[in-house]
Amino acid sequence: MSANLVVPTMAEMMARGEQPEVLFWVGCSGSFDDRAKKITKAFVKILNRANVSFAVLGTEEGCTGDPAKRAGNEFAFQMQAMMNIQVLDGYEVKKIVTACPHCFNTLKNEYPDLGGKYEVVHHTQFLKSLLDDGRLTIEGGQFKGKRITFHDPCYLGRANQVYEAPRQLIEKLDAELVEMKRSRQNGFCCGAGGAQLFKEPEHGTKEVHVERTEEAIGTNAEIIAAGCPFCNTMLTDGVKFKEKESSVKVLDVAELIANAEDL
Amino acid sequence: MEYLGQVLFLLLLVVGFGFFIKNIKKLIRNIKLGRDIDRTDNSSARWKNMIRVALGQSKMVKRPIPAILHIFVYAGFVIINIEMLEIIVDGLFGTHRAFSFLGAGYNALIGIFEVLAFLVIFGVVVFWIRRNVIKLKRFNQPEMEGWAKRDANNIIYIETTLMCFFLIMNAADYYLQGINHTHYTAVGSFPISSLISPIFEGVNPATVAFVERFCWWAHIAGVMVFMNYLYYSKHLHIFLAFPNTYYANLKPQGEFNNLESVKKEVSLMMDPNADPYAAPVEPVGEPEKFGAQDVMDLNWVQLLNAYSCTECGRCTSSCPQNTTGKKLSPRKIMMSTRDRLEDVSKILDANNGKFVDDGKTLLNDYITPEELWACNTCNACVEECPIDISPLSIIMDMRRFLVMEQSAAPVELNNMMQNVENNAAPWQYNQMDRLNWKDEN
Numbered sequence: 001m002s003a004n005l006v007v008p009t010m011a012e013m014m015a016r017g018e019q020p021e022v023l024f025w026v027g028c029s030g031s032f033d034d035r036a037k038k039i040t041k042a043f044v045k046i047l048n049r050a051n052v053s054f055a056v057l058g059t060e061e062g063c064t065g066d067p068a069k070r071a072g073n074e075f076a077f078q079m080q081a082m083m084n085i086q087v088l089d090g091y092e093v094k095k096i097v098t099a100c101p102h103c104f105n106t107l108k109n110e111y112p113d114l115g116g117k118y119e120v121v122h123h124t125q126f127l128k129s130l131l132d133d134g135r136l137t138i139e140g141g142q143f144k145g146k147r148i149t150f151h152d153p154c155y156l157g158r159a160n161q162v163y164e165a166p167r168q169l170i171e172k173l174d175a176e177l178v179e180m181k182r183s184r185q186n187g188f189c190c191g192a193g194g195a196q197l198f199k200e201p202e203h204g205t206k207e208v209h210v211e212r213t214e215e216a217i218g219t220n221a222e223i224i225a226a227g228c229p230f231c232n233t234m235l236t237d238g239v240k241f242k243e244k245e246s247s248v249k250v251l252d253v254a255e256l257i258a259n260a261e262d263l
Numbered sequence: 264m265e266y267l268g269q270v271l272f273l274l275l276l277v278v279g280f281g282f283f284i285k286n287i288k289k290l291i292r293n294i295k296l297g298r299d300i301d302r303t304d305n306s307s308a309r310w311k312n313m314i315r316v317a318l319g320q321s322k323m324v325k326r327p328i329p330a331i332l333h334i335f336v337y338a339g340f341v342i343i344n345i346e347m348l349e350i351i352v353d354g355l356f357g358t359h360r361a362f363s364f365l366g367a368g369y370n371a372l373i374g375i376f377e378v379l380a381f382l383v384i385f386g387v388v389v390f391w392i393r394r395n396v397i398k399l400k401r402f403n404q405p406e407m408e409g410w411a412k413r414d415a416n417n418i419i420y421i422e423t424t425l426m427c428f429f430l431i432m433n434a435a436d437y438y439l440q441g442i443n444h445t446h447y448t449a450v451g452s453f454p455i456s457s458l459i460s461p462i463f464e465g466v467n468p469a470t471v472a473f474v475e476r477f478c479w480w481a482h483i484a485g486v487m488v489f490m491n492y493l494y495y496s497k498h499l500h501i502f503l504a505f506p507n508t509y510y511a512n513l514k515p516q517g518e519f520n521n522l523e524s525v526k527k528e529v530s531l532m533m534d535p536n537a538d539p540y541a542a543p544v545e546p547v548g549e550p551e552k553f554g555a556q557d558v559m560d561l562n563w564v565q566l567l568n569a570y571s572c573t574e575c576g577r578c579t580s581s582c583p584q585n586t587t588g589k590k591l592s593p594r595k596i597m598m599s600t601r602d603r604l605e606d607v608s609k610i611l612d613a614n615n616g617k618f619v620d621d622g623k624t625l626l627n628d629y630i631t632p633e634e635l636w637a638c639n640t641c642n643a644c645v646e647e648c649p650i651d652i653s654p655l656s657i658i659m660d661m662r663r664f665l666v667m668e669q670s671a672a673p674v675e676l677n678n679m680m681q682n683v684e685n686n687a688a689p690w691q692y693n694q695m696d697r698l699n700w701k702d703e704n
Contacts, residue, residue: 007701026697028688037700058698062687070640071676072554072662074522076683078529083687109518114526154641159517185646186325189583194640198689199675202637205588212583 005041006048009058010091020055022126023088025098025107028063029229035236036229042258043099043123049263050136054097060087064106071195078114081106085116099123099254101156101228102193108160122156124166124227124253131172140174141260148175148256149221151212151235152187153228166227166253173260178219188212192230213238217248224250272354272483279487286494290570292616293608297563302510309509312651317508322649326577329393332386336422339383340501343376343429350483360436363450373451377433380426381455387419394419401576404585406595411574414496421492425485432478434459435471444468503571504650510564511651516642519659524551525667554663557624558604561660568652569600578644578654584637591637593644593654599629600657626661635661636673 013020024047029036047054065080088096096118098104108120121129130136148170156162163184170177182188191201191208201207213235216224224239226232229252236250251259302309315321320337323330352361363369394402394415402415433456439447441460453460463471493499500507531537555561578593579585585592603625610619626632638658645653665671672680679689687694 005701007698009698026700028690028692031697031700032688032690032692037703040700056698059695061697062694063683063689065683067689068680068683069519070659071672071680072659072664072666073672073680073683074525074553074663074667075529076680078521078525079532080683080687082529082533105515105517109515110521113521154639154643155517158642158646160515186581186643189639189641189643191583191639194638195676195679196637196639198679199636199673202584202589202591202633204584204590208583208587208639211587 004048005044007044008055009060010055010093011058011060013055014091018053019092021053022095022097023091023093024054024056025064025096025100025103026056026061027098027100027103027229029233030099031061033229033233035233039099039229039232039252039254042252042263043254045258045263046127046130046136046254046261049261050130052130052135057087057091062087064103064111066102066106067195067198069106069110070193071198077110081111081114081116085111085114088116088118093118095119095121097121097123097126099227099229099252101153101159102230105155105159122160122162122165122227124156124169125162127169127254127257128165131169138169138172138257139260140172141262143173143175143223143256143260146173146175146223147178147219147221148173148223148225149178149180149216149219150183150225150227150253151180151190151216151231152183153226153231154187154189154193156227157187158185166225169253169257170225173256175223178221180215180219182215188215190226190228190231190234192234197230197233207241209234209238210241213242217242217244222248223256224248225253225256226250227253266357269355269357275484275487276351276354279490282491286491289608289612290494290499292611293604294563294566294570296559296604296607297561297566298559300562300564302564305513308513309511312511312513313505313509316511316649316651317504320649322647322651325647329390329575332389335379335382335386336390339379339386339426342379343383345372346376346429347483347486350479354483359446360450363448369450370452373433374454377430377453377455380429384423384426387422391416391419401580404576404579404592404594406592406598407574407576411497411598414498415574417492418496418498421485421489425482425489428478428482428485430456430459432456432475432482435463435475435478438463438471439468439475442468444472447472497572497574500571500573500650503567507567507571508651510567512564512653512656516645519640519656522553522663524553552664553667554665555657555660556626556664556668558600558607559618560664561600561625561657565600565653565657565660566604568654568657569597569604571650572597572601572652573650574598575649577647577649578652581643581647583639583641583643589637590631591634593658596630596634596654596657597652600625603629626664630661632665632671634658635665636676638662 026040030040062084063080064084065077069077096107101122104120104122107118131138150166150170152163167177189208190212224235226235232250232252239245239248239250323333349362353359393399433453436447437453437457438460440449552560558566574594576594582591582593607618610621635658640655642655645655682689682691686692
């Protein structure tokens with residue numbers, strides 16, 4: 001089925017003398033992590049279905065530098081940023097969409113000061129705009145009436161005040177959106193941010209992702225919706241730890257929409 | 264002899280304000296030890312933020328019970344201090360209730376003061392119960408042991424005492440007014456103290472007058488003491504909340520600053536025309552440290568943050584790492600920064616304003632790498648702070664020092680950063696494989 005995916009690169013587009021409407025920044029997770037690649041493909045399927053003219057950088061894309069920056073390595077971050085900005089500016093990119101809130105935050109907030117000025121949106125915002133413009137229709141399908149809770153990624157929510165787009169998309173599925181006690185501004189981290197994904201946690205009494213997963217499971221939701229590949233990994237681990245894989249699924253908002261449409 | 268009271272009063276004010284000004288000067292000197300950061304932009308947004316967050320307490324309402332109690336104490340503090348004006352006039356000119364010529368307005372004002380004084384006592388009593396009887400978790404965490412706990416209770420005791428003096432003074436006054444004792448003419452309205460005044464029934468009027476005078480003096484003297492206690496206390500927030508919210512970071516919380524010193528180096532590296540053998544253009548001096556090892560490496564807003572912190576612990580109680588038993592506590596980051604800054608301040612005092620190395624630094628001696636490496640940079644602490652303090656910015660600057668000056672990151676993070684530098688991904692995948700997902704099933 002993935003043979004049907006149409007994923008042009010910026011280089012190909014440029015060779016044809018075309019400029020896409022938007023650049024899809026896939027990110028490292030979306031490119032390499034097996035779980036996150038499914039999110040990438042789900043999002044591409046929706047873009048294809050909605051006939052969005054987009055392109056990816058492919059092998060010309062490199063880490064935004066976010067994990068290095070959060071770890072304190074400003075050199076590695078700025079080197080990555082400068083290289084990416086050269087590539088993006090070379091293709092005269094104006095608008096970027098990404099399914100990773102960490103890439104989103106860094107590109108949107110930290111690149112402008114280094115000379116990289118683009119309109120950057122999270123994929124849930126982009127999907128919402130497709131919906132508003134009538135370019136995409138969402139039907140509940142298999143998720144009709146299902147209990148879904150949305151986990152706010154820190155770098156989408158608190159960091160950038162994007163709370164509504166993902167929720168509005170979920171509600172379009174005719175699903176029952178239930179909130180965890182700690183949501184929106186009070187959202188509780190999945191435990192991955194700040195480069196924690198890449199290291200062992202410090203000594204404590206509990207793991208952050210287990211605490212958060214318990215809260216999500218406590219809503220009796222059948223699906224924990226996420227909007228971030230890191231959160232997805234942490235919450236999936238949490239569900240496994242709680243041995244709830246058979247009753248609770250962790251899915252990205254893009255996957256919910258793609259699955260509902262049977263894409 | 265006639266003017267003895269007035270002279271004593273003037274002396275009290277001069278000494279009280281004298282010490283207070285000395286403390287303020289020291290406070291400003293210490294905050295200025297920080298590096299420069301420009302927060303002069305966007306003044307209208309800054310004023311709005313200050314009015315909303317500090318004056319309007321907008322971030323307190325998240326937790327309604329302490330918010331209401333705090334409003335009582337806050338309103339009490341601000342409004343009852345109007346009474347201080349009259350006390351000062353009376354004290355300096357030997358008058359009694361100098362503002363009573365205001366008539367009905369005066370009566371209303373005194374009535375409001377009394378109700379507020381009662382609400383302040385109610386508020387702080389509940390605060391005391393929350394801290395010492397119910398023992399709410401956020402008031403009883405490790406960093407709150409010792410002075411921090413005593414300080415919090417001291418404030419409660421001082422405020423209760425001050426309000427009691429105020430109410431008993433009024434009660435005595437009201438009683439004396441009732442029996443037409445000498446100059447105690449009937450002015451003011453006393454909704455609360457009129458309930459207390461019956462205790463003076465049958466007491467010698469001269470004694471009651473002495474009680475009234477004693478409470479008046481004790482109240483003003485207490486205010487002077489309290490004012491000078493502030494510098495040593497978390498209670499400094501009653502003033503510093505205002506500049507702290509004015510100079511707060513107004514950018515999106517997710518935006519971390521790009522280090523200027525690194526920008527220069529990176530742009531040189533990226534410039535194909537840069538001459539690697541060129542002599543440095545800038546005068547050779549001590550190069551600026553990357554990140555923060557000590558309080559002098561932090562910026563002055565971060566140091567202002569440390570002095571403004573009220574140690575309420577909302578940050579720590581919302582921190583994902585602290586709530587899962589890790590050592591990191593954002594409140595402790597602020598408290599440790601202030602502790603270190605105070606120790607530096609003492610060194611400056613002892614050495615004519617010159618800093619002499621005491622072999623200690625904020626990093627390691629006050630804040631450990633274990634705390635710093637636990638942070639998720641999730642901004643929960645920043646979001647939660649009722650006066651816009653950012654413990655996260657201090658954590659980040661110290662991480663930068665650990666990584667860029669000491670190469671002291673946890674080994675897994677070193678691997679991650681090496682991957683980012685070598686193959687443009689945090690994992691060991693080849694950049695040439697970035698689009699493979701397209702053709703995988």
